[in-house]
Amino acid sequence: MTALTLSHVYKSFGKVEVLKDISLDVDVGEFVVFVGPSGCGKSTLLRVIAGLEDATSGEIRIAGDVVNRTPPAKRGIAMVFQSYALYPHLTVRDNMALALKQERQPKDVIADRVAEAARMLNLGDYLDRRPAELSGGQRQRVAIGRAIVRQPKLFLFDEPLSNLDAALRMNTRIEIANLHKTLGATMIYVTHDQTEAMTLADKIVVLRDGRIEQVGSPMDLYNNPANQFVAGFLGAPSMNFLPADRVGRDGGRTFGIRPEHLTIDPAGPLSGEVTHVEKLGGDTNAIVDLGGGEAVTLRLFGQHPIRANERVTLGFDPDRAYFFEPDGSRSRAA
Amino acid sequence: MNQARRNPLNMAAMHGALILYTVIALFPVFVILINSLKTRKGIFREPLSLPDAETFSMIGYQTVLRQGDFFLYIQNSLIVTVVSLFLILLFGAMAAFALSEYRFRGNTVMGLYLALGIMIPIRIGTVAILEMMVQAGLVNTLWSLILVYTAQGLPLAVFILSEFMRQVSDDLKNAGRIDGLSEYTIFFRLVLPLVRPAMATVAVFNMIPIWNDLWFPLILAPAEETKTLTLGSQVFIGQFVTDWNAVLSALSMAILPVLILYVIFSRQLIRGITSGAVK
Numbered sequence: 001m002t003a004l005t006l007s008h009v010y011k012s013f014g015k016v017e018v019l020k021d022i023s024l025d026v027d028v029g030e031f032v033v034f035v036g037p038s039g040c041g042k043s044t045l046l047r048v049i050a051g052l053e054d055a056t057s058g059e060i061r062i063a064g065d066v067v068n069r070t071p072p073a074k075r076g077i078a079m080v081f082q083s084y085a086l087y088p089h090l091t092v093r094d095n096m097a098l099a100l101k102q103e104r105q106p107k108d109v110i111a112d113r114v115a116e117a118a119r120m121l122n123l124g125d126y127l128d129r130r131p132a133e134l135s136g137g138q139r140q141r142v143a144i145g146r147a148i149v150r151q152p153k154l155f156l157f158d159e160p161l162s163n164l165d166a167a168l169r170m171n172t173r174i175e176i177a178n179l180h181k182t183l184g185a186t187m188i189y190v191t192h193d194q195t196e197a198m199t200l201a202d203k204i205v206v207l208r209d210g211r212i213e214q215v216g217s218p219m220d221l222y223n224n225p226a227n228q229f230v231a232g233f234l235g236a237p238s239m240n241f242l243p244a245d246r247v248g249r250d251g252g253r254t255f256g257i258r259p260e261h262l263t264i265d266p267a268g269p270l271s272g273e274v275t276h277v278e279k280l281g282g283d284t285n286a287i288v289d290l291g292g293g294e295a296v297t298l299r300l301f302g303q304h305p306i307r308a309n310e311r312v313t314l315g316f317d318p319d320r321a322y323f324f325e326p327d328g329s330r331s332r333a334a
Numbered sequence: 335m336n337q338a339r340r341n342p343l344n345m346a347a348m349h350g351a352l353i354l355y356t357v358i359a360l361f362p363v364f365v366i367l368i369n370s371l372k373t374r375k376g377i378f379r380e381p382l383s384l385p386d387a388e389t390f391s392m393i394g395y396q397t398v399l400r401q402g403d404f405f406l407y408i409q410n411s412l413i414v415t416v417v418s419l420f421l422i423l424l425f426g427a428m429a430a431f432a433l434s435e436y437r438f439r440g441n442t443v444m445g446l447y448l449a450l451g452i453m454i455p456i457r458i459g460t461v462a463i464l465e466m467m468v469q470a471g472l473v474n475t476l477w478s479l480i481l482v483y484t485a486q487g488l489p490l491a492v493f494i495l496s497e498f499m500r501q502v503s504d505d506l507k508n509a510g511r512i513d514g515l516s517e518y519t520i521f522f523r524l525v526l527p528l529v530r531p532a533m534a535t536v537a538v539f540n541m542i543p544i545w546n547d548l549w550f551p552l553i554l555a556p557a558e559e560t561k562t563l564t565l566g567s568q569v570f571i572g573q574f575v576t577d578w579n580a581v582l583s584a585l586s587m588a589i590l591p592v593l594i595l596y597v598i599f600s601r602q603l604i605r606g607i608t609s610g611a612v613k
């Protein structure tokens with residue numbers, strides 16, 4: 001069953017077209033991540049789904065019903081914002097209860113659902129505090145709690161972790177993944193961070209300039225990118241690109257290889273000087289200057305005695321190499 | 335804190351400047367207050383000295399309270415000021431919200447039109463306003479003053495408030511919409527509390543000119559029962575003789591109500607700043 005269907009959705013602000021021909025199906029229980037660089041229209045797409053912006057054209061269905069003319073509160077959705085957007089004058093309890101009160105739910109139902117959400121998110125001790133008295137992580141949990149109590153058909157998250165520090169971000173990411181497992185709910189999650197996309201998603205939607213570039217599972221996109229943009233966007237450190245004639249293939253095209261698929265190989269086709277080494281303990285990353293303004297990142301597993309200013313020769317597994325046409329599309333012929 | 339601000343010499347200079355300014359600003363008020371408690375001779379012989387046993391007199395206050403209906407004047411001034419401020423803030427905030435929140439055709443033009451009033455003094459239209467009030471049968475009512483002051487205060491209120499409302503987080507308003515709050519609830523419960531400092535600023539800016547205005551009360555509502563305090567005090571200023579005791583006493587008493595209003599608004603202002611919005 002589909003939880004959300006978008007067909008040919010366009011959105012313009014005045015003359016600026018922000019979303020172009022977006023079509024997408026999301027199955028019930030799926031965790032879908034919209035990912036793309038800043039300004040590519042992810043938040044706008046989410047707001048169109050929520051009903052906070054009207055689509056200029058195209059159709060939006062939630063659980064089978066066309067909702068183009070339905071106000072946000074009646075769409076069966078809940079949204080978590082990057083800036084938390086908690087009501088400053090209400091306590092944590094009232095922040096979570098407000099939507100249910102607006103729906104005129106019975107008092108005991110409201111109390112039960114708030115208690116349940118508070119238990120899941122460890123917010124029991126803070127129910128009587130105001131948002132100003134909470135830390136960033138706690139505020140974001142309250143915002144998530146406010147979404148949970150509504151038992152929506154569709155959860156929408158707009159970069160919920162980008163205001164948190166790195167350690168907290170990881171914890172909250174795991175919490176959201178667990179939440180998805182426990183609730184079995186359909187979730188749509190927007191981020192510009194490819195790590196979040198790779199770790200959370202059942203299905204990733206890569207957006208660029210208001211267009212869908214590719215849809216697929218994380219490993220699908222990683223192993224089989226449809227074009228140079230997707231190949232370069234997913235994976236960290238990102239894929240190396242070189243003119244194909246550097247590796248002895250016909251010119252014009254671009255050669256792509258991920259840092260972990262380069263190896264130190266005295267018989268390899270690429271050689272250059274190490275300019276920078278990052279030792280992370282588990283991995284060692286090195287930047288190798290190949291001359292002619294080209295450089296590649298090399299990722300070696302474990303701790304490696306490579307040093308800056310050393311000359312190295314690099315090889316790669318041809319099965320792991322990608323080639324792209326001048327227009328950026330993937331070229332299948334090796 | 336940076337070095338400059340912690341430096342004791344700078345601190346002393348800063349406080350010195352502020353104290354000097356306070357003294358200069360309060361000096362006229364102080365002179366009015368001490369002289370309102372002196373005899374006429376005392377006022378003219380030594381205007382800057384404190385009242386002593388010889389010059390102390392309550393004659394000014396007695397005259398003011400005996401002549402004219404002083405408390406009615408205060409009441410009129412209070413009604414006109416408070417109701418006008420209320421209407422300015424209510425309509426100004428609503429217009430500002432619409433201009434900053436909704437995209438509709440003519441939004442910018444409308445904003446400019448509403449702000450135009452800042453540059454055009456309303457007194458230019460006095461004759462037309464008087465004719466209008468006569469037609470509407472509003473001459474010699476407090477409503478004539480309230481309407482004029484509301485119109486006079488709205489442009490600046492819309493201008494300042496819409497600037498502040500643009501800064502209120504979109505996410506917060508959108509969260510309210512998703513939770514099923516009406517636009518009115520979003521406006522009154524979410525947005526207004528967050529722009530309270532701006533509201534207090536607008537209130538303070540408008541309050542003093544309205545309270546002190548002599549022009550419109552004289553033209554639109556000079557009747558005995560609608561006189562405002564400023565107009566009522568004019569009876570003591572004659573063409574040939576001025577009853578200075580009475581004038582100074584009336585002025586002293588007129589300071590008190592505005593002072594109370596000011597304290598109320600400025601406390602709001604400070605509370606708004608310190609409580610802060612939750613990001």
Ligand SMILES: Nc1ncnc2c1ncn2[C@@H]1O[C@H](COP(=O)(O)OP(=O)(O)O)[C@@H](O)[C@H]1O
Nearest residue numbers: 013016018036037038039040041042043044045
């Ligand atoms: N209300 C608006 N009016 C005009 N342009 C907008 C509006 N909202 C977003 N945009 C434009 O749409 C584009 C996409 O914005 P957004 O969806 O916020 O990007 P993202 O969330 O992917 O960073 C941006 O170029 C932005 O300037």
Ligand SMILES: [Mg+2]
Nearest residue numbers: 042043044159
């Ligand atoms: Mg965004």
